Amino acid sequence: MTEPAPVTLTPAREGIATLLLDRPQRRNALTRAMWGAIPGLLEQAAADPAVKVLLVRGAGGCFAAGADIAEFRTALADRAGAEAYAGDIARAMDGLADFPKPTLALIEGACVGGGMGLALACDLRFAAEDARLGITPARLGLLYPLGDTRRLVEAVGAATAKDLLFTGRLLGAAEARDLRLVDRVHPRAALEAAVLAYAAEITAASQWTVRQTKAMIRRILAGQRHDDAETLAMFLDTVEGADFQEGWHAFLDKRPPRFPFV
Incomplete structure (x- = not known):
């Protein structure tokens, strides 16, 4: 019997589930089995109405040291x-990038290569102040795939992406934040609490709005500049939706909203 890949999906707790890279003895270096398991776990989380936010993190105080070079x-x-191996990785990366619900990377320790690629596929990245981050194909004579390169450019801009890819240098968390490779930095002891508090803010908001907003931003990043019939319909569906009706009535009633969409 094949052993399960060391990546798991924890059940949602107060709307927050975790995709856990669980190979701490190898700093969560991602095996082919792990890449292959990720899309199915994402489908499971996407279909589960209890999941409102997905955290992505590594076990043992390390996010991921990259793909398993062995x-x-x-x-x-x-x-x-x-080609087949690259396809396995791309399906995992693209599945996370296209996940319909908010995704937050909780980064401790090393976040390098394929690990950084996974973090970039998340919506937002929170790093411990002692984390080390880098994108290192130039150290191996390898080329970063187009999808991963695009997400890096979207995060940091073309010039900084060239800097990081040309040199393969490792960054401290503060510099990574300054370059917009990560969004927020916290002391390691406070990181998990800070991420959970932020995730709770998302779970308290309208999930209809959150998911439609993510879909709208994806269109913008894909190059759309003007409304079309589909984006206009997205807006009108929201206006007619139960969450908006609850939201503005709650505002007028001076009470917290109880959004029905899950």
Whole structure:
């Protein structure tokens, strides 16, 4: 019997679930089995109405040291194998980037290479102040795939993306925040509480608004500049929706809203 991949989805607690990379003995270096397991776990979380926010983190005080280079000897042995291996990784990365609910990366320790790629596929990144981050294909003579490169450029801009990819240098959390590679930095002891508090703010908001907003921003990042029939319908559906009706009535009644959409 094949052993389960060391990546798990924890049940939602107060609307917050966790995708956990659980291979701490190897600093959560991502095996092919782990890449392959991620899309199914994301589908499970997307379908679960109890999940409003998904945290992505690593076990043992480390986010992920990247893809497991020990597998390269076989996974990248020929062109066909390399294409299949890259497809496994792309499905995991794209699945996280396209996940319909908010995703937050909780970054401790090393967040390098494929680990940084996973973090960039999340909506927001929160790092411990002693975290070390980097994107290191230049140290291996490898090329970062287009999807991962695009997400990096969207986060930090073209010039900074070139800097990080050309050099493969590692960054401290403060510099990573200054470059917009991460969004917020906290002391390690306070990081989890800060992320959970932020996630709770999202779970208290209208989930209809949150998810439609994420879909709208995805369109903008894909190049859409003007409303079309679909985006206009998104807006009108919201105006007619139960969450908006509850929201403005609650405002006039001076009470907290009880949004029905889950």
